[in-house]
Amino acid sequence: MSRKMILRVPKFQEPKRMEKSEAQRLWLLLKDAIVEVQHMNASTLSFEELYRSSYSLVIAKRGDILYTGLEEVNNHHTKNLLDKIAQAVDERFLIELNSQWQQYKLQQIMIHDILMYLDRMYVKEPQLKVFDLGMFKWKQNVLIHSQINDRLVRMLLGLIHMERNGEVIDGALMKSLIQMYVDVSLKEKETYKQEFEERFLLATSHFYKSESNLFITNNSCGAYLKKVEIRLIEEEARIKQYLDESTGPKLIKACEDELIANHMQTMIEMETGCRTMIQNDRFNELKLMYRLFQRVENGLVHLKNEFAGYVRNEGHKIVNQPENLKDPNALITSLIEIRNRFEKTLSQSFANNRDFINSVNTAFESFLNENDKLSESLALFIDKKLRGGFKDSNDQEIDVIMNKVILLFRFLSDKDVFKKFYEHYLAKRLLSGRSFSEDLERTMISKFKQECGNQFTSKMEGMFTDMRLSKDALDGFKNYLQTSVEMGKLPKIDMSVRVLTQGFWPTFPPHSCTLPPLLSQYCDLFTKYYCHAHTGRRIIWQTNIGTAEVTFRLPKKTHVLALSTYQMLIMLLFNDAEKLSLKQMAAGTSISFMDIQRSVKPLYSGKYKVLKRTPAVEKSKELSENDIFELNLNLKCKLHRIKFAATSQTDSEPERQHTRQRVDEDRKIEIDAAIVRIMKSRKALIHNDLIVECTKQLSSRFVPQTSMIKKRIENLIEREYLERFPDDRRRYRYLA
Amino acid sequence: RIFQDYSTLSNNLISLFEDPDGNDSNFKIKTPDRTFFCHRNILKYRSSYFEGLFRSNYQETQQGEITFNDISTQVMEKVLIFLYSGRVEMDRENAVDILLVANKLLIENLKQFSEQFV
Numbered sequence: 001m002s003r004k005m006i007l008r009v010p011k012f013q014e015p016k017r018m019e020k021s022e023a024q025r026l027w028l029l030l031k032d033a034i035v036e037v038q039h040m041n042a043s044t045l046s047f048e049e050l051y052r053s054s055y056s057l058v059i060a061k062r063g064d065i066l067y068t069g070l071e072e073v074n075n076h077h078t079k080n081l082l083d084k085i086a087q088a089v090d091e092r093f094l095i096e097l098n099s100q101w102q103q104y105k106l107q108q109i110m111i112h113d114i115l116m117y118l119d120r121m122y123v124k125e126p127q128l129k130v131f132d133l134g135m136f137k138w139k140q141n142v143l144i145h146s147q148i149n150d151r152l153v154r155m156l157l158g159l160i161h162m163e164r165n166g167e168v169i170d171g172a173l174m175k176s177l178i179q180m181y182v183d184v185s186l187k188e189k190e191t192y193k194q195e196f197e198e199r200f201l202l203a204t205s206h207f208y209k210s211e212s213n214l215f216i217t218n219n220s221c222g223a224y225l226k227k228v229e230i231r232l233i234e235e236e237a238r239i240k241q242y243l244d245e246s247t248g249p250k251l252i253k254a255c256e257d258e259l260i261a262n263h264m265q266t267m268i269e270m271e272t273g274c275r276t277m278i279q280n281d282r283f284n285e286l287k288l289m290y291r292l293f294q295r296v297e298n299g300l301v302h303l304k305n306e307f308a309g310y311v312r313n314e315g316h317k318i319v320n321q322p323e324n325l326k327d328p329n330a331l332i333t334s335l336i337e338i339r340n341r342f343e344k345t346l347s348q349s350f351a352n353n354r355d356f357i358n359s360v361n362t363a364f365e366s367f368l369n370e371n372d373k374l375s376e377s378l379a380l381f382i383d384k385k386l387r388g389g390f391k392d393s394n395d396q397e398i399d400v401i402m403n404k405v406i407l408l409f410r411f412l413s414d415k416d417v418f419k420k421f422y423e424h425y426l427a428k429r430l431l432s433g434r435s436f437s438e439d440l441e442r443t444m445i446s447k448f449k450q451e452c453g454n455q456f457t458s459k460m461e462g463m464f465t466d467m468r469l470s471k472d473a474l475d476g477f478k479n480y481l482q483t484s485v486e487m488g489k490l491p492k493i494d495m496s497v498r499v500l501t502q503g504f505w506p507t508f509p510p511h512s513c514t515l516p517p518l519l520s521q522y523c524d525l526f527t528k529y530y531c532h533a534h535t536g537r538r539i540i541w542q543t544n545i546g547t548a549e550v551t552f553r554l555p556k557k558t559h560v561l562a563l564s565t566y567q568m569l570i571m572l573l574f575n576d577a578e579k580l581s582l583k584q585m586a587a588g589t590s591i592s593f594m595d596i597q598r599s600v601k602p603l604y605s606g607k608y609k610v611l612k613r614t615p616a617v618e619k620s621k622e623l624s625e626n627d628i629f630e631l632n633l634n635l636k637c638k639l640h641r642i643k644f645a646a647t648s649q650t651d652s653e654p655e656r657q658h659t660r661q662r663v664d665e666d667r668k669i670e671i672d673a674a675i676v677r678i679m680k681s682r683k684a685l686i687h688n689d690l691i692v693e694c695t696k697q698l699s700s701r702f703v704p705q706t707s708m709i710k711k712r713i714e715n716l717i718e719r720e721y722l723e724r725f726p727d728d729r730r731r732y733r734y735l736a
Numbered sequence: 737r738i739f740q741d742y743s744t745l746s747n748n749l750i751s752l753f754e755d756p757d758g759n760d761s762n763f764k765i766k767t768p769d770r771t772f773f774c775h776r777n778i779l780k781y782r783s784s785y786f787e788g789l790f791r792s793n794y795q796e797t798q799q800g801e802i803t804f805n806d807i808s809t810q811v812m813e814k815v816l817i818f819l820y821s822g823r824v825e826m827d828r829e830n831a832v833d834i835l836l837v838a839n840k841l842l843i844e845n846l847k848q849f850s851e852q853f854v
Contacts, residue, residue, distance in 0.1 A: 047794035048802050051785070055840055113788030120784075120842065
C-alpha cells in the first residue's frame, strides 16, 4: 500500500471550510435547542444532532460563534430569572429561588453535555468552561444582585437563629441554598466565604456571646457546662446538615471562643465552679470541664493550675495541723487519704493527663517538704505497721499501703534523714523482738531498694544478717558453756546476746552501768568465746538496749517481770533495800539520772505498779532525785508474766537530735565524696558549676545546703584535695 | 498476590457484545445498514460522549436508540468492540476513520492508538 493511500480523505469527514451561513444555521439550531432546554423541553431534541452541530462548528473553527452565543443566551436567561425570583414574597422567595436554581443547574449540565466537544477542544483559559460559565452568569445576574444577596443571607441567618432557639426549619432547603454559594464560587469557595460564611460566623459569635453571658449568670457552672456541650454537639450537626464542611473548624472555633474561652476564669472562680467541684469530688462535672477546656488554647493550663493549687493548699493544711504534728500515724494516714482522693480525681476527671499528674506531684513535693517532720513521721508510720499494724490486712492491702509509703517517700527531698530514722526504728524492732513479720520487713526494704538502689538498703540488710549470725553465735556459745571448765562453778542463767556489726546499726548513745557480778561473768565468758572464734574483733557491750526477765516474789504470788536491762538493775537493788531514792538507785547501778527517771516511770505509773512512790504524790509531778520508792507488795494482777515498756514509746528529744546530728555527719561525707568525684573527672571547675553539679548528683538522696557545700570545699582545700587557681579565686583545681 | 487475565476478560466482553440474543441489551446503536445491541453502562464508562448522552434526558435516551448517519457500519463495529474489549484491529484502510470517530465520541485511548497508526 502506498503512502498516498494513508492520506486519502475519509468519506465522512466534515469539510474543513464552512460557509458563514452554514455556521449561522448550525448556531441557530443550537440556540433554539438551548432555549428549549431552558424551558425544560429537552425530550424532543436529538442529542446526536445537537452534539454533531457543535462538533461541526468546532471542527470548522467556528467555536467562537458558539461560545459568545452561549454567553448571550445565558445572560438573557438569568436576567429573566432574576425578575421572576425577586417578585416572590416572604417564604415564597426562598422556595422560588431554590426551585429556579435547581432547574438552572440541571439545564447547565444538559447544555454542557451537548457542547462537550466545544468544552474539550475549544475553551481555553482564561475562558470559563461551559458549565462554569453558566454558574458565573447565575452568580452575576441573580445571586449577588442587590435584590437577592442581602435578602437571602438575612433570611438564611434568620432561620439559623430560629433553629438555635429550638424551632424546626427545612434543612434540605438550607443545604441547597447554602451550597449554591459554593457552586457559583469559581475557586476556593470565594463567593461562599465572602458572601455567606463571614456573616454567618459573625452572627454565631454574636448569638453565643449574649446567650452565654445570660446563662452563666443565672445557672450553676455544672448546668452551664452541660449547655455548652449540647450547643457544640448541635453545631457539629449543623455543619453536617447544611453547611460546607470547610466552615466546620471555623464555626467550632467561634463557638468555643464564646462559650468556653471567654468564660474560663468565671467557670473556675464562680461559687459553683471548678473550686467547689474539686472540693466536693464532682468527678463527672470536672470531667466535662476537662473535656471542654481541652478544646481551647491554654484551657487545660487554667484547670491544671487551679487543681494543683487546691492540692497544695489541702496538703499544706494537713502537714500543719497541730493534731497531725503530734501524731505521725494520723499525719501519714491523712496524706495517703488525700493522695488516694486526688488520684481518683486525676483518673476519673482528668484522663490521667501527664501534665496534671506532674503538677500534683510537684504540689506534693512542696508541701511534704514544708517542715522536716515528715521523714520521721513516715518512718514511724511504717514502724507501727511493721510492729503489728499489718496484722489485720491481707497481702494485697499491705502492698497498697507499702506502695503509698514509697510514693510519699519519693517526694521527700531529704531521703537520707528518712533513711536514718528508718534504720533507727528497724534496729529497735529487731532488737526488742517486736517486728511482726520478717517477710514484710524484707518486702518493704526491697521496695526501697527498687526505688533507690543497693546502697540505700545495704545497712538494713546487714542488720538482718547480724540477727541470723547472732543466733548461730549464741548456739555455739551454749555448746561452749557445756564443755567449759569454768561453767561448773557458775549458777546457770539463760543469757541471750546479739552481735551487731558496727556500721550497720545506728550508734546508740553510749551509756554505762554496773552489771551484777554473775551477769558480768557471763558477759566476759561470751567475749572470750566470741573473740576466740572471730579473731581481731572487739566487743562493746550495749546494755542500754537489752531486756531481762526477773522473778518477782510476793507473799502470796509469784510474777515474772519482763523488763529492760536498766529496770532489772533497779529492781535487783530492792533485794537488799526496802526503800530507795532515785539518787541511791543511780549510785547503785551507775546509770545516768535521766535514764533512771525514764526507766522507773513505767514501773510505778503504768497499769501494773511494782513500785510505789512514798509518800504518794500526784502522778504527773516531775521526779526529783530525792523521791523515794519502795516495792508494791500489794500488787494485784491476774497475769503471771507482766511486760513493761522500757521507756516511753516514741523517742525522746535528745535521741532525735542525735539522729539528726548523724545525718549531718553522713552528709558531710557524701558531699566530700561528690566533690572529689566531680573534680576528679573535670579537673578544673568554676565555683558555681561545682555547686550546681554537686547538688544535682546528691538530689536523689537529699538537698544539700549551699553553705554546707562551701564549707566542704574549704575543708577539702585544707586537706589538699583541691586548690584555687592563683589568678582566678573562683576556680578550683583537682590535686591528684 | 494478584492474578491477572485480561485476554479472557477481553474475549468474554466481546461475546457479551456479539451475543445474538441481545436479550439484556438496553440500548441500540444504528448505522445506515445495521443495528448494534449495546449496554448503557458499558458505553457510559468508556466514552464521555455516551456519559453525557445518558446523563441528560434527550430524545435518544428516552427512546433507547441512537442513529449515527456519519459513521460506517464497519468502523462502528470496530469502535464498539474496542469499547467492550479494549482491543482494536486497525489497518491503514480504516485507521483514519477510526480516529475521526474516536475524536468525536471522546474515546481518549482509541484516539491515541489511531493517531500513532495514521
